[in-house]
Amino acid sequence: ATPQPAMPGAVSVAISEAIDQLDPDHLADLVGIGLPGPMDGSGRISRIAINLAGWQEVPLADWLEPRLKRRVTLANDANCALVGEAWTGAAQGVADAILLTLGTGVGGAVLLGGQLFSGHGGAAGELGLICVDPEGPSCNSGNNGSLEQFCSIAGLGRLSPLEPGALSRLADQGDAAALEVWRRYGQWLGIGLSSLLYVLTPEVVLIGGGLSAASRHFLPAVWQEVNRRVLPQSRSGLEIRACALGNGAGRLGAAKLALERLGGG
Numbered sequence: 001a002t003p004q005p006a007m008p009g010a011v012s013v014a015i016s017e018a019i020d021q022l023d024p025d026h027l028a029d030l031v032g033i034g035l036p037g038p039m040d041g042s043g044r045i046s047r048i049a050i051n052l053a054g055w056q057e058v059p060l061a062d063w064l065e066p067r068l069k070r071r072v073t074l075a076n077d078a079n080c081a082l083v084g085e086a087w088t089g090a091a092q093g094v095a096d097a098i099l100l101t102l103g104t105g106v107g108g109a110v111l112l113g114g115q116l117f118s119g120h121g122g123a124a125g126e127l128g129l130i131c132v133d134p135e136g137p138s139c140n141s142g143n144n145g146s147l148e149q150f151c152s153i154a155g156l157g158r159l160s161p162l163e164p165g166a167l168s169r170l171a172d173q174g175d176a177a178a179l180e181v182w183r184r185y186g187q188w189l190g191i192g193l194s195s196l197l198y199v200l201t202p203e204v205v206l207i208g209g210g211l212s213a214a215s216r217h218f219l220p221a222v223w224q225e226v227n228r229r230v231l232p233q234s235r236s237g238l239e240i241r242a243c244a245l246g247n248g249a250g251r252l253g254a255a256k257l258a259l260e261r262l263g264g265g
Contacts, residue, residue, distance in 0.1 A: 008046075008058045016067050030262045031070050032254030033060070034077035036105060038123035043073040043261060047123065050140040051105050073261045077250050078107035079116055079125065081208055081243065084253030086111060090244035096202045099243070100127060100193075103209035106148040110200060128152075132192045147192035151185065153211065159184055168214040179217065186218030190225025197230050197238070208243035215242045 003010035019031065037049040044062060049055035061072040075083075082099040085091040091099075095114045101107035108127025110117040118124050128148040129141045136145020137158070149155050153164060160167055160181045170178035193205065207215050219240060226235060243249055 006052050007054045008060065012060060012063050012067075015064065019068055019070075026069070029070050030258040031064070031068060031072045032080070032256070032258030033064075033072065033074050034080035034250045034254045035060070035074055036077055036107065038076060038118075038121075038126065039074045041118075041122040043075060043122070043257075046074060071258075071262045073258050075254060075257050076107070076109065076118075076125065077101070078109040078127075078208075079118065080251075080253035080257065081107075081245075081249040082109035082111055082206070082253065083116060083256050084245055084249035084251070085206055085208075085243055086114075087252060087256050088245065089249055089252075090206055090241060091204055094204050096200070097204045097206060098127065098193075098196060098200060098202045099206040099208060100151075100189075101209035102151055102189075102207065102211035104153055106146075106151050107209070111202075112200070127192075127196060130192060130195060132188060132195075147188070150188035151192065151211075155188070156181075156185055156211065164211055164214060168217060171214070171217045182214060182217035183221045186221025187225055189218065190222040191229070193222060193240075194226055194229040197226065198234050201234050203237060203239065205238070205240040206243050207240065208246075208249065212242045 003014050035046050035049060036051065038047045039045060040047055044059060046055055046058040046060050061074055064072045078099055078101045081101060082091065082097065085099065091097045091111065097111040099109040106128025108125050110125045129143055129146045131143055131145050132147050132150060133145030137149040138144050139146040139149050156164060167178050167181060171182055222240060245252065
């Protein structure tokens, strides 16, 4: 469980205690950690987490290594999820893919030519922060009308006061109002995704995060927007599907990145 408030020091202690419980005999000597927001290029500093207080230029790897007596690497949590899905999940054998995590925020990750794309300084792939409505709600990033403001849990809350699980159950029962909420949600997601498709032309778009459990209700509207807005040449052979590994994708991906970066795996 994440400490509340999720200040860097409290999270650092919680991570240390969790690893001690998982591996009291020190059988593992590498640690991979997924965090919201961009890391520095070396995977040692959490640059910023816009939805968490106090998370700016936090040298988390330097804090943890002496305490854990293990080597540590950091990565964006959506990047971890995409690496996990590419390793053993829904992106196996795929060279070009996008992953969007729909939850407290909207995270993103990009795979190009079979390699995770992190861009200059490690900050690329913040797909949830692209603008879909310049007059829309303000975002902690300083943007207005970001995809996150429409497709996070808070964004869904602007369409309905019901929590996502209840809204999904009503839609399962054919409730017209609930189905309309999910249609409008999918419309916004499709608008944002259309811009990403023009830039990246992936083979696969993976949808993860807690809201992906309702993907059957909103993906038809996503496809409707994509088909209307994106030229056929930019969506040729495109697949949009839910992640296969659930929350386990991030854990697997963090482990894989630790092996690759620190262990030669």
